[in-house]
Each structure stands twice: as C-alpha cells, then as structure tokens.
Amino acid sequence: MALRLLALHGFGQNAEVFIQKRAKELIRKLKGTAVLHAIDAPHPLPYDANLRGWWLYGSDLWDGKAETIQALADTLLQRPSFRPEGLQESLSLVLTEWEKGYDGILGFSQGAILGAALCAELQRKGLPPPRCAVLISGFGKPVPEGVIFPSRPLPIPSLHIWGAEDDHIPAWASEALATRFEAAKTHAHGGQHFVPQKAADLNVVVDFLKSSLDPPAASPKPEKAAATKAGLPVSTRAPLPGLEELKNALSAYPPVKSCGQVHPPAAQPAETAAAVESTSYLPEELAPPGTGTYERLKALLGAASAEFSELGPHPPCRTSEDSVQVRLAGGWSDVTLHSGAKAMLLRTAAGTWLHTVLPADCKLSWKKVRALHGKGTRMATEEEVAAVTGCLPGAVPPLAAFPEKVMTVVDNTLPETINFNCGLRTRSMQMTRKMFESVQDLVFADIID
CATH class of the missing domain: 3.90.960.10 (YbaK/aminoacyl-tRNA synthetase-associated domain)
Structure with missing residues (x-):
C-alpha cells in the first residue's frame, strides 16, 4: 500500500497551488509509492488572502509586500532566531491533522521547518513518530522561537533536499536542519528555490520513500514527554526582562x-x-x-x-x-x-x-x-x-x-x-x-x- 504523506506547502502558497503546480511532477513520479494530502496554512498573506503562511512576521522584519520577501529572507539569515506570529496555531492544526492517520511528512520551505517541528513535538509528547520525512528547501537556522528540538537528533528517517543555486534559503541553512535528524540523507539539485522537477532528482525521493514501505527495523522507542523536557532548547530567546x-x-x-x-x-x-x-x-x-x-x-x-x-x-x-x-x-x-x-x-x-x-x-x-x-x-x-x-x-x-x-x-x-x-x-x-x-x-x- 502506498504511503500517505501530509504535505505542508511553502510561504506564499496554498494546498491547491502546491499540489497542482509546485509538486505536480513529484506527484506523478510517486504514483504507487506515496500519496500527498496537502492542507492550507491558517494565515492569509497581507498582499493576497488566497496565499498562506504557517506563520507571519512582525513589521520590524517585513512590510507585508510580495516584492520584499527576498529581503525578509536575507534579514532572517543573519539572526539565530526570530519571533514567528501564529506558529503555535499552525502547530496545533497539523497535530490535529496528523491524528487522522499519516505515514510521513513532506514539507517545502516554511512547511519543511514546520514538518521538523511536528516531528519534535510528536517525540516530546511521547507519540509514535512518522515513518519518514522529506524536507525540501527547509532551514535549521534561524530557528523560530517556540520550536524546541531535543538535545539528540530525532530518530526519524529523513531526506533533505535543496537547490544548489537557491538564493532564498542557502545550502548551509538546509544542512543545519538535516543535523536535527539521525543519519539524515541529503541531496542537492541543480536549481533554485523550488521542488525539483528533473527525473534524476525525483528518483532520489522515490527511492527514499520506497525504503519506508519495507517493514521498519527495530529502532529506539521515542522518548517519553517527561524525559524530553530535559532536552535543551535550541536558539530560543526568553522575553526581554525589565x-x-x-x-x-x-x-x-x-x-x-x-x-x-x-x-x-x-x-x-x-x-x-x-x-x-x-x-x-x-x-x-x-x-x-x-x-x-x-x-x-x-x-x-x-x-x-x-x-x-x-x-x-x-x-x-x-x-x-x-x-x-x-x-x-x-x-x-x-x-x-x-x-x-x-x-x-x-x-x-x-x-x-x-x-x-x-x-x-x-x-x-x-x-x-x-x-x-x-x-x-x-x-x-x-x-x-x-x-x-x-x-x-x-x-x-x-x-x-x-x-x-x-x-x-x-x-x-x-x-x-x-x-x-x-x-x-x-x-x-x-x-x-x-x-x-x-x-x-x-x-x-x-x-x-
């Protein structure tokens, strides 16, 4: 039976755009291996209410215009962390959606870091982890405040993909996210900030997911919530004191x-x-x-x-x-x-x-x-x-x-x-x-x- 993957779109997209345009070639290639089910992020963008984000940014970071999104990305990359507006609402949404029964996660860009946050939250709550995670053009730096990774890499099979020519989220930021996962697999395609379209790159995804179809080998049980509370938060910042x-x-x-x-x-x-x-x-x-x-x-x-x-x-x-x-x-x-x-x-x-x-x-x-x-x-x-x-x-x-x-x-x-x-x-x-x-x-x- 094909894997059922929860698909999390990128910032400035929605479920329909992601399935019908951004991931169209990937979906064709995955036929018989995996089925993507995408949901809309809850926050409409200021410049187009039809487009969504898993979180938004304060006026100190972004003026809400489409033409300044690249400048926003450049500003964020110089910070160890930032304050996302609406992240907890999105995390609650995907946790509820996850309860409907999925095998794995596929996230792109902002959706990739949310997917990683979901993996960490499932472990923190002592819930069964995903069988696999495919995170495309994600970023491990800066870390959104409120996202807490455990002190040890997540024991979840993961594939991390990025574009070698991506000027929006550079390779080092995606590599930083891969370090949050145990024995992570990585692949760089030759393009920019998009889901890869070429057969050679898509085959990497197919082969990875096919390995998740096999009966999983015995792996360490997820840490219980009480144990993970001792994990150190990464790059989070407490409110400023008086x-x-x-x-x-x-x-x-x-x-x-x-x-x-x-x-x-x-x-x-x-x-x-x-x-x-x-x-x-x-x-x-x-x-x-x-x-x-x-x-x-x-x-x-x-x-x-x-x-x-x-x-x-x-x-x-x-x-x-x-x-x-x-x-x-x-x-x-x-x-x-x-x-x-x-x-x-x-x-x-x-x-x-x-x-x-x-x-x-x-x-x-x-x-x-x-x-x-x-x-x-x-x-x-x-x-x-x-x-x-x-x-x-x-x-x-x-x-x-x-x-x-x-x-x-x-x-x-x-x-x-x-x-x-x-x-x-x-x-x-x-x-x-x-x-x-x-x-x-x-x-x-x-x-x-």
Whole structure:
C-alpha cells in the first residue's frame, strides 16, 4: 500500500497551488509509492488572502509586500532566531491533522521547518513518530522561537533536499536542519528555490520513500514527554526582562576598567596594547572566536586618540532590541534603537566582503546594494562572519578591526551619537559620529529602504 504523506506547502502558497503546480511532477513520479494530502496554512498573506503562511512576521522584519520577501529572507539569515506570529496555531492544526492517520511528512520551505517541528513535538509528547520525512528547501537556522528540538537528533528517517543555486534559503541553512535528524540523507539539485522537477532528482525521493514501505527495523522507542523536557532548547530567546531585572543582572558582571571617557595617547601604542592585555575576560568571551577583534578595535581607537565610552561586561546582547535595554540599564543616555550602529557582513557578486553599517531601526535595501555590487550579493553565513570579522553574529562592530580585508559602507542617516557592540556581545561602546568618521576611511551611501 502506498504511503500517505501530509504535505505542508511553502510561504506564499496554498494546498491547491502546491499540489497542482509546485509538486505536480513529484506527484506523478510517486504514483504507487506515496500519496500527498496537502492542507492550507491558517494565515492569509497581507498582499493576497488566497496565499498562506504557517506563520507571519512582525513589521520590524517585513512590510507585508510580495516584492520584499527576498529581503525578509536575507534579514532572517543573519539572526539565530526570530519571533514567528501564529506558529503555535499552525502547530496545533497539523497535530490535529496528523491524528487522522499519516505515514510521513513532506514539507517545502516554511512547511519543511514546520514538518521538523511536528516531528519534535510528536517525540516530546511521547507519540509514535512518522515513518519518514522529506524536507525540501527547509532551514535549521534561524530557528523560530517556540520550536524546541531535543538535545539528540530525532530518530526519524529523513531526506533533505535543496537547490544548489537557491538564493532564498542557502545550502548551509538546509544542512543545519538535516543535523536535527539521525543519519539524515541529503541531496542537492541543480536549481533554485523550488521542488525539483528533473527525473534524476525525483528518483532520489522515490527511492527514499520506497525504503519506508519495507517493514521498519527495530529502532529506539521515542522518548517519553517527561524525559524530553530535559532536552535543551535550541536558539530560543526568553522575553526581554525589565530594566530592574537587567540592573540586577549587570551587578553580577565585574566592571570594565576602561569604562567612561578614554583618551589613549596616540604616540604610545605599546601602552594601549598593554592595557588590552590586562583586561579581565569572562569565560564566555574567551570562547571561539575569542577576543581578537575587541582587542584590535581598542588598539585602533588608541592609535587614533579616539574618545569613546565603554560599558561591560554586561549580559550578552544578540539583537539590537536587547542592546537598547541593557545599555539603558547600565546607565547610558542617548540610547535608542536608531542610535544603534548595526553592522552586517555581505558577500558581493565579485567575491569580496562588504561591511555595511546602518541605524538599527532601518532595513538594508537589497535593491540598492545589489545595484552597486551585483545581483549575486548575499548575506554572509554565520561561519563566514566568524572567519572574516572574528566575531559572533550580533557582535560585529561598525569599525573594521577584522582579520580579513573588507570594504565598509555606511548609510548616510547614521545619527550624531552611535552605540554598538565592540567585537563581543558582552561589551558596548558609544561615540559621536564625528569621532567614528575620524578613525577609518569610510564610504557613505544610501543603502536603506
């Protein structure tokens, strides 16, 4: 008997579009092996109520227009997690649908990550897992808040497929999702962000599903709900605490010696280096990629006799919103989301590195950037950010004190006072824009929407 698969369509599609258009060739190829049953996601899209999403995005991430979906994807890829609107409603919907009796899951794009979340939720509840999962163009980074994977890979046979030329969800993001599954099978087709259409690629799916038709070998029983509660959540973020809670948290961190206005003597770089060497670091700051960029930045500012204020160590800031709360709790004024100097690393079509700086409440205009640096310009991966800048994502400073050469482009709207993480998520700096411009050669341009 053919497998019955629950099909979860992608963002901006619906069940009818997915079955009749996106997966048409796959369905033909699966005849006799599997039958797809697709359901509609519950959330209509702002620009077309006939098209659906398993979750939507806040106005801080997306303006609700079809033409900015690519920019949305590029923005999400620089984050470890994000807040999906309506995810729990969708998860409840597919859990109820799953009770109707399915053998496996087939998901595309947003539907693929929802399919993976369903697998994790079934295990958490101690329910029988799917016999198989086919996840096409899914992403394991960033992880939607509310999706909690167990600490160990899911013991579910899975096939993960992506397009080698996909500029919407790159291969590394799909590979990250595959790591959530035990002994996952992977396959890259030669196309972009779509369900593969060529026979050779479709045969990979057919062969995988045929293996699920055979009587399953004995496998570990799914963990019971009580046991899985001990699993560590992955890349989820608790709600931001209030200012009083942050002030209490700050008191647990030793004050940095150079906090306040600093005037290092330009003629004595050796003293500047010695001051950096004497800095007391937290264990988390010494973890890879380490403190190198922070130290190079301090030396750079010392050589330029730059005036700045420094705060830290403080609770780690992964987002611009976190940083505002922590800096206000630390006693700084002139701190708003707009005053945050957000740094983003891009890879240009020519293969060079572009270090962009813009106010934290603004969105990078991919249309403008790609008009200047080529259509293939993209967001750097987390691994590339660490290798090029020596920082974790979220810690990249607006001044290029990096181990690799980059070109720095600053948006014209940067305010008169700027705040930023300075190579570490646990330390912040504040300086005037005039001082910032005096430290390095910068290129100014209109790069925001």
